Amino acid sequence: MEHIWQEHIRQYAIYLKLERGLSDNTVEAYRHDVERFASFVASHAPDTAPADITPDTIEAYLTELFEEGMEKRSQSRMLSGLNSFFDFLVRTEAIAQSPTALIEHPKTGQYLPDTLTIDEIDTILEAIDLSAPQGYRNRAIIETLYSCGLRVSELTSLRISDLFLDEGYLRVRGKGSKQRLIPVGEACRRQIDNYLRYERRQPADAASADTVFLNRRGRPLSRIMVFNIIKAAVAAAGIAKEVSPHTFRHSFATHLLQGGANIRQVQALLGHESITTTEIYTHLDTGHLHSAVNEFHPLGKRARKR
Numbered sequence: 001m002e003h004i005w006q007e008h009i010r011q012y013a014i015y016l017k018l019e020r021g022l023s024d025n026t027v028e029a030y031r032h033d034v035e036r037f038a039s040f041v042a043s044h045a046p047d048t049a050p051a052d053i054t055p056d057t058i059e060a061y062l063t064e065l066f067e068e069g070m071e072k073r074s075q076s077r078m079l080s081g082l083n084s085f086f087d088f089l090v091r092t093e094a095i096a097q098s099p100t101a102l103i104e105h106p107k108t109g110q111y112l113p114d115t116l117t118i119d120e121i122d123t124i125l126e127a128i129d130l131s132a133p134q135g136y137r138n139r140a141i142i143e144t145l146y147s148c149g150l151r152v153s154e155l156t157s158l159r160i161s162d163l164f165l166d167e168g169y170l171r172v173r174g175k176g177s178k179q180r181l182i183p184v185g186e187a188c189r190r191q192i193d194n195y196l197r198y199e200r201r202q203p204a205d206a207a208s209a210d211t212v213f214l215n216r217r218g219r220p221l222s223r224i225m226v227f228n229i230i231k232a233a234v235a236a237a238g239i240a241k242e243v244s245p246h247t248f249r250h251s252f253a254t255h256l257l258q259g260g261a262n263i264r265q266v267q268a269l270l271g272h273e274s275i276t277t278t279e280i281y282t283h284l285d286t287g288h289l290h291s292a293v294n295e296f297h298p299l300g301k302r303a304r305k306r
Contacts, residue, residue, distance in 0.1 A: 002038075002042065004050065005042075005049075005050065008089060009031060009038070011092070012031070012085055013027055013030075015088055016030055030081050030084060030085070033078050033081035033085075034082065036078075037061060037078075037082055041057065044223055045222060045224060050086075050089055050094065050095060051094065051096075054099050055100075055102060055103060056224065056228060056231065057099065057224055058079075058082065058099055058100055058103050059103065059227065059244065060223050060224045062075060062079065062103075063152070063223075064152075064153075065078065067151050067153065068175075076105045079103065079105055080105075082100050083098070083100045086098035086099060114241050114242060114243070114250075115247070115250055115251045115254045115255075116239075116241065116243065116247060120239055121142075121146055121248075121251065123239065124233050124239060124243075125139060125143065125233075126237075127236040127237035127238075128142070129236075133216070134199065135199075136191070136194045136198055137199055137200070138233060139195075140188075140191040140194070140195040140213075141230075142230065142248065143187060143188040143191040144158075144170075144188055144191075144192065145245055145248035145249065146248040147185050147187070147188035147252070148170060148252070149182070149248075149253060149269055149270055150182075151245075151246075151249060152223050152227075152245035152246070153223065154172050154173065154174060156213065156220055156221050156222065157173060157211075158170070158213065159211060159212060160196070160210050160212055161210055162212075163212065165184070165192065165193060168183055168184055168185075168189070170182050180268065180269075180271050192212070196212070200214060201214045201215070201217070201218040202218050203218045203219075204217055204218035205218075205219075208220055223245075227245065230243055230245060230248075231243075252269075253266050253269075266278055
């Protein structure tokens, strides 16, 4: 499948140079962006051709860029390059329609992802049919994302040897292979245990034997598969928000802060090197802020006495 991507990219570069008259540096930048996306696709679904790319694939890629710390302006530029590439494929009739057509450009400035309320998370979890194939797995995935605040890459790479459920924590390998320990609650421990005990597939090979979350073929889940699992659960719950794996991580951090955890504790749990990164998660809903002002500010206290 790799040669198909290479040929399309080669033809696209010729188009940019000869028909659009772009400079060599600009052509190389566009080409690099598409090759980076193609590498992402190959790492998660090696048999995927350009014609098989869906909007979910694009969304998963943008989420990965966000988790890697890419600035919104750079993400928008990257998406523009993919727009151009897939428009070229439509023009040459290599694909029927562009998967980027309905994807909104990331907004520049401070980025505050959507959060879910606790009730919405409960609704999503309860909407998962445990009697359906992979029901226990899917419930355990969402429980783990929310209860532990994991990145999707940390979830898909989680190993059985990283589980210390009796002691109540997980060992997570984050960016740069840095490890951290994360407490895991009783509800999440129970869901992981149910999945491992009753539903986990036989590993397809020795390399998959220690991986916690497997697909139906006994191989590790890809990020795109986790995206699709969440999309299906959210739809079943009737939640209208755009929800990704990162939404649960953001909700985890936001709910901790609202519950009284300090930002340094949240920084450690999220595995952020810089406190500045964690500050993204410090936004609170206006109702919470009003309550804080009314409770702690002198004028708020005075108003309550009237």
